[in-house]
Amino acid sequence: MGINTNEIVIEEEDVLTYAGSLPAPNVQELVRRDPSHVPERYLRNKEDMPKKTDTAAHLSSEIPVIDLTLLSKGQEEELKKLNLACKDWGFFQVVNHGVAKEVLQGMKDAASGFFELPLEEKNKYSMDSNDIQGYGHTYVVSEEQKLDWTDTLLLIIYPSQYRKLKFWPTAPKEFKEIVETYSTGIRKVAEELLGSLSLVLGMDKDALIQQHKEVVQALRVNYYPTCCKPDQVLGISPHSDKTSITILMQDDLSGLQILHDTKWVPVMPIPNALVVNVGDVLEIWSNAKYKSVQHRVVTNKDKARISYATGIVPPNDAEIEPLDHMVDSQQPFKIYNKVRYGEYIKHSLKMKMEGKTHLEKFKNERVG
Numbered sequence: 056m057g058i059n060t061n062e063i064v065i066e067e068e069d070v071l072t073y074a075g076s077l078p079a080p081n082v083q084e085l086v087r088r089d090p091s092h093v094p095e096r097y098l099r100n101k102e103d104m105p106k107k108t109d110t111a112a113h114l115s116s117e118i119p120v121i122d123l124t125l126l127s128k129g130q131e132e133e134l135k136k137l138n139l140a141c142k143d144w145g146f147f148q149v150v151n152h153g154v155a156k157e158v159l160q161g162m163k164d165a166a167s168g169f170f171e172l173p174l175e176e177k178n179k180y181s182m183d184s185n186d187i188q189g190y191g192h193t194y195v196v197s198e199e200q201k202l203d204w205t206d207t208l209l210l211i212i213y214p215s216q217y218r219k220l221k222f223w224p225t226a227p228k229e230f231k232e233i234v235e236t237y238s239t240g241i242r243k244v245a246e247e248l249l250g251s252l253s254l255v256l257g258m259d260k261d262a263l264i265q266q267h268k269e270v271v272q273a274l275r276v277n278y279y280p281t282c283c284k285p286d287q288v289l290g291i292s293p294h295s296d297k298t299s300i301t302i303l304m305q306d307d308l309s310g311l312q313i314l315h316d317t318k319w320v321p322v323m324p325i326p327n328a329l330v331v332n333v334g335d336v337l338e339i340w341s342n343a344k345y346k347s348v349q350h351r352v353v354t355n356k357d358k359a360r361i362s363y364a365t366g367i368v369p370p371n372d373a374e375i376e377p378l379d380h381m382v383d384s385q386q387p388f389k390i391y392n393k394v395r396y397g398e399y400i401k402h403s404l405k406m407k408m409e410g411k412t413h414l415e416k417f418k419n420e421r422v423g
């Protein structure tokens with residue numbers, strides 16, 4: 056069945072519904088009932104857990120910090136910094152981004168209020184079994200896989216006709232309004248970044264926005280409860296994002312780590328800054344000049360952590376492939392085949408999160 060919104064007909068099956076997850080326990084509730092126990096399904100093998108030898112905390116201060124105000128003025132130095140940040144790190148933090156600190160704080164207060172509600176209240180917004188919008192878990196595809204120590208609220212925000220308001224919490228009562236205000240601010244940041252990225256990739260300023268066909272914006276709020284066995288449990292498994300770019304607000308608790316060369320580097324919170332990373336779609340468009348970088352989240356014994364990831368993606372019917380001018384002497388053929396975003400995301404959602412394995416299927420056979 057299609058939905059008719061003025062002239063646009065959206066195929067519901069195509070755009071609004073994604074493969075869902077198997078049911079999984081509510082982690083916050085597990086901890087509330089027995090903070091001293093972690094079920095087997097969450098306990099990982101030693102080799103999958105952070106080790107001193109594969110972590111490089113001293114590199115945290117090298118993760119680039121970009122000034123968005125300078126970028127939007129087209130300042131040459133800052134554009135160069137952006138290009139290097141995407142090439143060398145795939146992650147950077149953004150300051151002077153224009154989203155007021157009251158708005159950032161308002162989003163944090165509203166989300167904390169939601170997660171503090173009793174389980175039966177939160178479960179009013181539970182994901183349906185065939186979809187990823189709502190409160191629940193994503194990427195749970197088998198009874199055997201190890202589970203992440205997190206509960207998630209995922210909402211598609213823009214274009215507004217894709218919203219499923221039944222999943223939008225009505226408590227705390229200001230939730231909806233602050234999500235709108237926050238998301239409108241983040242959208243401007245996304246547009247500014249996509250404009251600057253277009254320029255540094257040698258295109259007109261609006262080229263990457265055009266590539267999206269339509270900029271779809273989703274908000275994924277991750278709640279990581281305290282964990283009594285942080286050395287055996289991960290908040291989120293290593294993965295790359297299925298986005299063009301992701302814009303993340305973290306609270307004042309660290310936990311996010313990114314894979315840089317062969318070492319995991321913590322992304323330390325900078326008050327009121329946003330963390331931005333290159334997702335798979337930008338890796339494909341740029342023919343891997345910019346790579347989506349694996350990241351994971353570790354757990355914490357003493358304090359719950361909440362993060363707010365805005366995913367910028369194209370609609371399901373957009374075809375994505377390396378842009379012609381990204382084929383050059385450095386990368387003399389297109390390393391990904393053309394794929395509809397909808398096909399790519401459905402394939403990815405059927406797999407547990409495991410690094411970048413979901414991307415293999417779309418690689419050109421000439422990639423060894």
Ligand SMILES: O=C(O)CCC(=O)C(=O)O
Nearest residue numbers: 275277305311352362364
């Ligand atoms: O919690 C974080 O810092 C990262 C979350 C994340 O990687 C995601 O939602 O894709």
Ligand SMILES: [Fe+2]
Nearest residue numbers: 294295296350
């Ligand atoms: Fe992520």
